[in-house]
Amino acid sequence: MNWAYWNPVKVRFGTGLFNELAGMIDGRRWALVTYDQPIFRELAARLTEAAGAPLVTISNIETNPDCADLSESCRQFGAAAERPEVIVALGGGSMIDAAKVLAASGGDFETVRRHLVEKRPLDAAAIIPIIAVPTTAGTGSEVTSWATVWDSANGSKYSLAHPRLYPETAVLDPALTVGAPRGLTLATGLDALSHALESIWNVNGNPVSANYAIEAAREIIDTLPRLLERLDDEELRARQMRASLLAGLAFSNTKTALAHNISYDITLKSGTIHGIACSFSLPIVMRWAMGVKPQCDAALRRVFGPDLEAGAERLETFLQNLGVKTDPAAYGVSPVEWDRLVDKAMQGERGRNFIGRLPAKAA
Ligand SMILES: NC(=O)c1ccc[n+]([C@@H]2O[C@H](COP(=O)([O-])OP(=O)(O)OC[C@H]3O[C@@H](n4cnc5c(N)ncnc54)[C@H](O)[C@@H]3O)[C@@H](O)[C@H]2O)c1
Ligand SMILES: [Fe+2]
Structure with a gap:
């Protein structure tokens, strides 16, 4: 079998690394993308003290970067006195994804829109490097080359993707995640768990991505329930962040699959937060993946043990014990709508990565 694995992101991991960010900016003209919220304003002030003021701070995006907000962000970015040489993205997946849009925009969202809608090529040489500093442990966006761009006005979403959008450096400081509340954690x-499993039941899987994914999934299943009981436990925060990184390294090469494709319609329909929308269906999707490809079964056995049917049940119980409903009806989807939604998701960009087969009734 022919395969390749590639990820160019320099990964730095350690408690307190935030204090070394100024050195990584290294005198370059920089821009900051972060939330307009007190803890992030405080972090921005600390960074400004160490690295000098950013040319521009973009803080108009809260969560799920949308075309409407991004258009304004790009305008503000383009209005900076000079062109930034590096963008620091401080926040969860929404901030890192927004930074990728800014990096590719040249200060005008129209450039990105034309690329997404009309498939016009981006000017690769003009894409600005990103230092990604995640404050959530989940999306893996710090080691991927794509960003989700939501278009809620039209009930759809785009995926901006370019090899130059891999961040230059991912700075993982688990201390930054300690304040994350239970729901976000x-x-x-679960988003990270979904990335790990979706890269296992994936047509693009390879031995390197599989090893990252297996380690990530095992670690999350072991760590997450305990972390949710002890949110201020720094050791568990570090383990969860490391697992999220490994899941990111896995799906950076495979992309996601059916559960993620299902999630987009669920989020657009009911507003369900990404991590829940892309994980509630994992036990269903796992059952459709089982028995299709020996390498996939072998990887799933390394996560769930020899009996995969029992493993799928364990996964379902794991989610339910965390308070996640695993029945599509809980997300306002009737059985008929579910069959239709799954069918559509199978044809979607991510759904086509899924190795599994649907049972006859939904096919
Ligand atoms: N590019 C990728 O590879 C990729 C992968 C998965 C998801 N995503 C995208 O990422 C987005 C979701 O990102 P997310 O789940 O990391 O959350 P987020 O960035 O949307 O943030 C959600 C909320 O969490 C708060 N928050 C973040 N860190 C915090 C902290 N340490 N303490 C307290 N509050 C904190 C923020 O203020 C915000 O209100 C979605 O838009 C999704 O599509 C991208
Ligand atoms: Fe995700």
């Missing part, structure tokens, strides 16, 4: 933790 749960959703982002």
Whole structure:
């Protein structure tokens, strides 16, 4: 079998690394993308003290970067006195994804829109490097080359993807995640679990991505329930962040699959937060993946043990014990709508990565 694995992101991991960010900016003209919220304003002030003021701070995006907000962000970015040489993205997946859009925009969202809608090529040489500093442990965006761009006005979403959008450096400081509340910790933790499993039942899987994914999934299943009981435990925060990184390294090469494709319609329909929307269906999707490809079964056995049917049940119980409903009806989807939604998701960009087969009734 022919395969390749590639990820160019320099990964730095350690408690307190935030204090070394100024050295990584290294005198370059920089821009900051972060939330307009007190803890992030405080972090931005600390960084400004160490690295000098950013040319521009973009803080108009809260969560799920949307075309409407990004258009304004790009305008503000383009209005900076000079062109930034590096963008620091401080926050969860929404901030890192927004930074990728800014990096590719040249200060005008129209450039990105034309690329997404009309498939016009981006000017690769003009894409600005990113230092990604995640404050959630889940999306893996710090080691991927794509960003989700939501278009809620039209009930759709795009995926901006370019090899130059891999961040230059991912700075993982688990201390930054300690303040994340339970709901956010749960959703982002399950997003990472979904990335790991979706890269296992994936047509693009390879031995390197599989090893990252197996380690990530085992670690999250072991760590997340305990972390949710002890949110201020720095050791568990570090383990969860490391697992999220490994899941990111896995799906950076495979992309996601059916559960993620299902999630987009669920989020657009009911507003369900990404991490829950892409994980509630994992036991269903796992059953459709089982018995299709020996390498996939072998990887799933390394996560769930020899009996895969029992493993799928264990996964379902794991989610339910964390308070996640695993029945599509809980997300306002009737059985008929579910069959239709799954069918559509199988044809979607991510759904086509899924190795599994649907049972006859939904096919
Ligand atoms: N590019 C990728 O590879 C990729 C992968 C998965 C998801 N995503 C995208 O990432 C987005 C979701 O990102 P997310 O789940 O990391 O959350 P987020 O960035 O949307 O943030 C959600 C909320 O959490 C708060 N928050 C973040 N860190 C915190 C902390 N340490 N303490 C307290 N509050 C904190 C923020 O203020 C915000 O209100 C979605 O838009 C999704 O599509 C991208
Ligand atoms: Fe995800």
